[in-house]
Amino acid sequence: MSDTMNTIIRKRIAALRSKMSELGIDYYLIPTADYHNSEYVAPYFQTRAYFSGFTGSNGTLVVGMEEAGLWTDGRYFIQAEKELAGTGVDLYREMEEGVPSISEWLEDRMPVEGTLGFDGGCISIRQTRSLRKKLARKKVRFAGEYDPAAEIWTDRPPLPSHPAFVLGEEYSGESTVSKLARLREKMRQAGARIYVESKLDNLMWLFNLRGGDVECTPVALSFGVVTMDRQILFIQDSEVTEAVQEYADSISLELRPYENVCAFLQDPELYRNVSMLPDSRDSSIGAGADSSGKTAQEDTEKNSGNNLQPGCRVLFNPGSLSTRLYNALQRGREAADIRTRTHYDIEKRSPVEDFKAAKNQTEMKNIRAAYREDSAAVCRFLYWLRRHVENGTVTELTEYSAAEKMDSLRAGISDFIELSFGTISAYGPNAAMMHYSAKKDDCAQLRPEGMLLVDCGGQYLRGTTDVTRTIALGPVSDDMRRHYTLTAVGNLQLMEAVFLHGCSGRNVDILARQPLWSTFVDYKCGTGHGIGYLLGVHEGPQNIRWRYSGGMEEAVLEPGMIVSDEPGVYIEGQYGIRIETILEVAEAAKNGDGRFLCFRPLTFVPFDPALIDPAYLTPQTRDALNRYHARVYEEIAPLLDENEREWLRSQTQPI
Amino acid sequence: MSDTMNTIIRKRIAALRSKMSELGIDYYLIPTADYHNSEYVAPYFQTRAYFSGFTGSNGTLVVGMEEAGLWTDGRYFIQAEKELAGTGVDLYREMEEGVPSISEWLEDRMPVEGTLGFDGGCISIRQTRSLRKKLARKKVRFAGEYDPAAEIWTDRPPLPSHPAFVLGEEYSGESTVSKLARLREKMRQAGARIYVESKLDNLMWLFNLRGGDVECTPVALSFGVVTMDRQILFIQDSEVTEAVQEYADSISLELRPYENVCAFLQDPELYRNVSMLPDSRDSSIGAGADSSGKTAQEDTEKNSGNNLQPGCRVLFNPGSLSTRLYNALQRGREAADIRTRTHYDIEKRSPVEDFKAAKNQTEMKNIRAAYREDSAAVCRFLYWLRRHVENGTVTELTEYSAAEKMDSLRAGISDFIELSFGTISAYGPNAAMMHYSAKKDDCAQLRPEGMLLVDCGGQYLRGTTDVTRTIALGPVSDDMRRHYTLTAVGNLQLMEAVFLHGCSGRNVDILARQPLWSTFVDYKCGTGHGIGYLLGVHEGPQNIRWRYSGGMEEAVLEPGMIVSDEPGVYIEGQYGIRIETILEVAEAAKNGDGRFLCFRPLTFVPFDPALIDPAYLTPQTRDALNRYHARVYEEIAPLLDENEREWLRSQTQPI
Secondary structure (H helix, E strand, O other), X not given: OHHHHHHHHHHHHHHHHHHHXXXXXOEEEEOOOXXXXXOOOOHHHOHHHHHHOOOOOOOEEEEEOOOEEEEEOHHHHHHHHHHXXXXXXXXXXXXXXXXXXXXXXXXXXXXXXXXEEEOOOOOEHHHHHHXXXXXXXXXXXXXXXXXXXXXXXXXXXXXXXXXXXXXXXXXXXXXXXXXXXXXXXXXXXXXXXXXXXXXXXXXXXXXXXXXOOEOOEOOOOEEEEEEOOOEEEEEOHHHOOHHHHHHHHHOOXXXXXXXXXXXXXXXXXXXXXXXXOOOHXXXXXXXXXXXXXXXXXXXXXXXXXXXXXXXXXXXXXOOOOEHHHHHHHHHHHHHOOOOOOHHXXXXXXXXXXXXXXXXXXXHHHHHHHHHHHHHXXXXXXXXXXXXXXHHOOHXXXXXXXXXXXHHHHHHOOOOEEEEOOOOEEEEHHHHHOOOOOOEOOEOOEOOOOOEEEEEEOEEEOOEEOOEEEEEEOOOOOHHHHHHHHHHHHHHHHHHOOEEEEOEEHHHHHHHHHHHHHOOOOOOOOOOEEEOOOOOOOOEEEEEEXXXXXXXXXXXXXXXXXXXXXXXXXXXXXOEEEEOEEEEEEEEEEEEOOEEEEEEEEOOXXXXXXXXXXXXXXXXXXXXXXXXXXXHHHXXXXXXXXXXXXXXXXXXXXXX | OHHHHHHHHHHHHHHHHHHHHHHOOOEEEEOOOOOOOOOOOOHHHOHHHHHHOOOOOOOEEEEEOOOEEEEEOHHHHHXXXXXXXXXXXXXXXXXXXXXXXXXXXXXXXXXXXXXXXXXXXXXXXXXXXXHHHHOHHHOOEEEOOOOHHHHHOOOOOOOOOOOOEEOOHHHHOOOHHHHHHHHHHHHHHHOOOEEEEOOHHHHHHHHOEEOOOEOOEOOOOEEEEEEOOOEEEEEOHHHOOHHHHHHHHHOOEEEEOHHHHHHHHOOHHHHHHHHHOOOHHHHHHHHHHHOOOOOHHHHHHHHHHHHOOHHHOEEEOOOOOEHHHHHHHHXXXXXXXXXXXXXXXXXXXXXXXXXXXXXXXXXXXXXXXXXXXXXXXXHHHHHHHHHHHHHOOHHHOEHHHHHHHHHHHHHOOOOEEEEXXXXXXXXXXXXXXXXXXXXXXXXXXXXXXXXXXXXXXXXEOOEEOOEEXXXXXXXXXXXHHHHHHHHHHHHHHHHOOEEEEOEEHHHHHHHHHHHHHOOOOOOOOXXXXXXXXXXXXXXXXXEEOOOOOOOOOOOEOOOOOEEEEOOEEEEOOOEEEEOEEEEEEEEEEEEOOEEEEEEEEOOOOOOOHHHOOHHHOOHHHHHHHHHHHHHHHHHHHHHOOHHHHHHHHHHOOOO
């Protein structure tokens, strides 16, 4: 089977090379991406897997006439080595010493004035610019308008196409009309006349729609364009139900075919029309540019742009807008005879991203209720597991069957739609791998000792959940208890934080890490991520991280934002611990010293008392734990049966 | 007297207006600044005070033909109101609601194509660019080459001029030859051929010189230019002693007259000569630009600059280089017929700034010794104060006489040069003003109750010190003890921090604020600043702050950096508390999880046990306090006499 696969891959690459040669392409780049910069991509977009044979979730393939390379991260080194063997594709281990980055590799190999091919729909304009800069000395030609791979992949799966649905205001809490008004106010402030959006979660939120095109994320493939008097959604006809059409009509939302977005953007009419509209803010184009966070130096240069016609200024996120759409936009403006410059547009995070992140009161009410039921399902699962331990039947379970049980309990919740990600059920040393995924036929059997880590969540009409708990299945070592307790202390310290409005996740991250850092232990990931409402389980712009990255846009924590609080300890080959509690940002106090915010837990699942070593608790964190456990009992007990309730009472006893 | 002064000011402004009218200047801007962007300015540079009568340390005067305005901050509202009364100058209270900024005010008033005059030597090129951008719509002409104010101020004090001196390697720990080699390596990496520096502390550090031209900061007025084979210092002839000249000759440092710097920079020869030098890095100009932290977008634009001649690329900090020097530089390159663009230069924080911040082992050894003696002087002062309290003679003291005592004890240290800033001695409600300055004839008398805050430091051959302690002079309220204890807990939590290399002050700030924030109290300033070596008591690039400001360059904490740790509580009209302990950044551990750093205290002065309420200590902070106090006794006791030692023993008893 493996040999056959290798031959198939070799043939596919040969076909690609012959096409490349025909088109004068020297190197061809295939990332793992869709047209929307989504976190998860549908089978239609798994071109990289098709041409390399490597099936991991992250990787980039670069094919030259003589050689080919695949770049992936540490999670996949072993798998990639196996899957690439015999294909002629070399593995490049990202971040390992001496391993060139893709741009370094290309810079080394590209001929001067050579051509780099790629599917411009799957590479953002920011990525293209970055590559252009890094390969500047080679004067590379970028060929992204036409995708030769598509022609070779004849049995490509179809684009996903599931009916979209309208999310009622009892769930969204705000009408699209109101959301559009807020967006247009931001456009006005920035001096922009057109807003182009390709991020699916932003579009779903803005138009109060949902879909089923991406696994674990209920979104519909679409693009959006908003001007001062029009709103257009490009979506596959097959996804537009009668209800969706009726709703769209009711809010004057123009629905156009998904595949027509480029044609629309490159039509000069769009730009001529918006240029004619009056706008009180046109005189202050210079001021609008301030908000894009440019340096003074850059701004000096930009002043010459003040004489441009105002109507062509577009607001978009260069990190998510594809090169193809950007080029269509530029062509349209050129055809409209409107002078354009790179610096002229408002290139920044979409205002929708910020609107969406701060949940409104309706959303918060729904989310709190969903988390309560979701937490109860997790408690039921933990009780079920405990019974298996006590009965001595835990050995009959595997990581996979435990996950199945968890998933079935969650599926029982009335408004459950799907999981928000594949449940991680990792036993013993498997839990040291942060993104471990148990396969039915290839996973560990549980035993009455050590720890099981379960990380899971659901999509409900009332919101998106996520939670991780690590539990003892029997005897554990002192190190395990120490590490678990320090993780719990970090989790509680962050949960208890009080901070001034203006703080971002970078300011508070150390509260979760400090107990571990003090013992010279770190977890190699962020402490927390934002979470959507019936959208992505990972959602920006806010997060809880400590590391500064130059280009990073740092988002201030605002009331209504939701973040995860998930410190952990990962000891390779031994065990993994993660405690993830979801928090909402809330008002705490306002006085002469400022506006103070705090976190409030949404997740109500007990920590495992069997894993707490009181020697590592401080009186403050002991109090915080006892208060949290009392609250868990109060919230969840009414949702459990008598046996489960008795178990919860014992788990939440004051320590 | 006040009336006379008003008349004088009116006459001065009238003279300025007549000059302005002669020169066609519509508005004239006078900041508080010298040619070097120094924190403190010499009397020669106090032009703003001369023309406005306002003597505070911060303010900007703008004079138009009909009206004039002075902008200053909250510290000076009352004083400015008094001093400006009757002068015809309006007070603009910065940051107050509805008060226009200088650029807003100017934008409102400037005629289209009007002229804004200023002394281009006192305004950085970054400030000029920012003004240019904000006034873009008015198409303002900037006249900064010629300073009419200088002509009117006939009795202007002379430029300060004190002999410079050489700082031996037993103090500096590194030769200028070695420092220059490190600087040139950075220039090479950035593709720069010329380095222009006007910040005095950077120049003093680079050339191992010191001077006496700025109060509390032992620097000599100077400018510096470094190419790949030359180093030139522009310094007043009167400051060059025989020893300095001999030293300069020994390291091939060209000394040229201070006033010749512009002529030198606008001479095309400089650029023609450096363009001729070979440089292996010329091919990678694009790569060099990466380090300037530009956005991808900006970089795309910059690629077109790759064809420029390499030799004219200059490294400088636009925030400190004056408009006058920058213009001279541009003229020189134009005259040399070298095409230049704004984006072409390396405009960023000087590498010297980073070198200087991480003290070497010799410097650290000296600094530790200096802090030990400095701490002993503070302990002696506290003992002296305690005796006055016990004898009932504390009422004979004032804030001012207490400061005098402190200063005299410090002056007794063998290598003492001067204070590093004017000692702050603030009793009772005065301490709520962060920058309170007691005048001999206008200050509070001490009483046997409440708290005295003393913030002071010295300049020694072995380094620069800074320390604050707040002490009880008798009975204090519960609130005072609670606030003092929470401040102490914050101080200790930061002192005890362990953090991964890569963290900046923004990551750790919350450790100092958390105890106060948890009770909804904040101090409206940073937690900490860097400190120089026999240089500025405030030194970048590192600091400990929580707030994010877009343009801010965030400096990673590196071993050998020195930072203050000074949380506080300031209750207007009641009391002020600040506890400032100086810390060095040190290595803590290195393992598979990373390189961990920690802080170590340099200051060894006890906290006041009379102000500690154990109810607000956690066991951890109690331990930390007792460990710190044990260390204070161990370090300082040998430097004290028997009575002082006995007092120190009682102050450092475990709590």
